[in-house]
Amino acid sequence: MGGTWLAIIRGPITIWILPLSSKTNKSPVPAPSSDPLLPLSRLMTTLAERAVTRPPGSYTTKLLEGGTEAIGKKIREEAEELIEAVDEDGDEGRKHAVYEAGDLIYHTLVMLAHRGIHLDEVAAELARREGTSGLAEKAARKKGNN
Numbered sequence: 626m627g628g629t630w631l632a633i634i635r636g637p638i639t640i641w642i643l644p645l646s647s648k649t650n651k652s653p654v655p656a657p658s659s660d661p662l663l664p665l666s667r668l669m670t671t672l673a674e675r676a677v678t679r680p681p682g683s684y685t686t687k688l689l690e691g692g693t694e695a696i697g698k699k700i701r702e703e704a705e706e707l708i709e710a711v712d713e714d715g716d717e718g719r720k721h722a723v724y725e726a727g728d729l730i731y732h733t734l735v736m737l738a739h740r741g742i743h744l745d746e747v748a749a750e751l752a753r754r755e756g757t758s759g760l761a762e763k764a765a766r767k768k769g770n771n
């Protein structure tokens with residue numbers, strides 16, 4: 626295993642071992658071309674690394690230094706921009722919505738990195754919810770409150 630590696634140990638069970646690549650955003654692990662969602666996972670790894678190494682000249686570092694408030698402000702802005710873009714007509718409008726969704730997802734992942742949460746944990750939470758309608762879940766929650 627060549628190069629410099631960084632181990633992040635959180636909580637009782639989570640251990641991240643990341644190859645350090647703070648000078649570039651080149652993926653530390655080359656992506657097999659089969660999974661189109663791998664860039665998300667690679668981005669999360671980069672952002673988790675930024676949260677630890679805080680390289681100067683990084684927009685992510687700047688956001689992380691601003692904390693929950695600065696990151697939250699960008700999430701609100703980007704959410705607004707996505708909502709507006711979604712109703713724009715045609716291919717250009719659709720492309721714009723994709724672009725704004727990218728901004729919103731990036732800033733959301735920065736918030737996760739800020740809190741020391743990995744995308745895997747969110748995926749596990751979504752997997753736990755899989756197959757349960759939001760309506761059924763809400764009804765069960767209401768019942769539990771009685």
Ligand SMILES: N=c1c2ncn([C@@H]3O[C@H](COP(=O)(O)OP(=O)(O)OP(=O)(O)O)[C@@H](O)[C@H]3O)c2ncn1[C@@H]1O[C@H](COP(=O)(O)O)[C@@H](O)[C@H]1O
Pocket residue numbers: 650668671675682683684685686702727728731
């Ligand atoms: N995916 C992104 C990404 N998406 C959006 N952005 C930035 O998010 C900002 C979006 O804000 P706006 O659209 O409001 O643009 P703006 O007006 O310039 O922003 P502000 O100055 O108002 O904050 C822009 O500066 C974008 O460049 C991103 N910045 C970084 N990444 C990824 O994160 C990696 C690490 O980035 P650094 O930490 O900056 O090296 C990059 O290599 C990319 O892979």
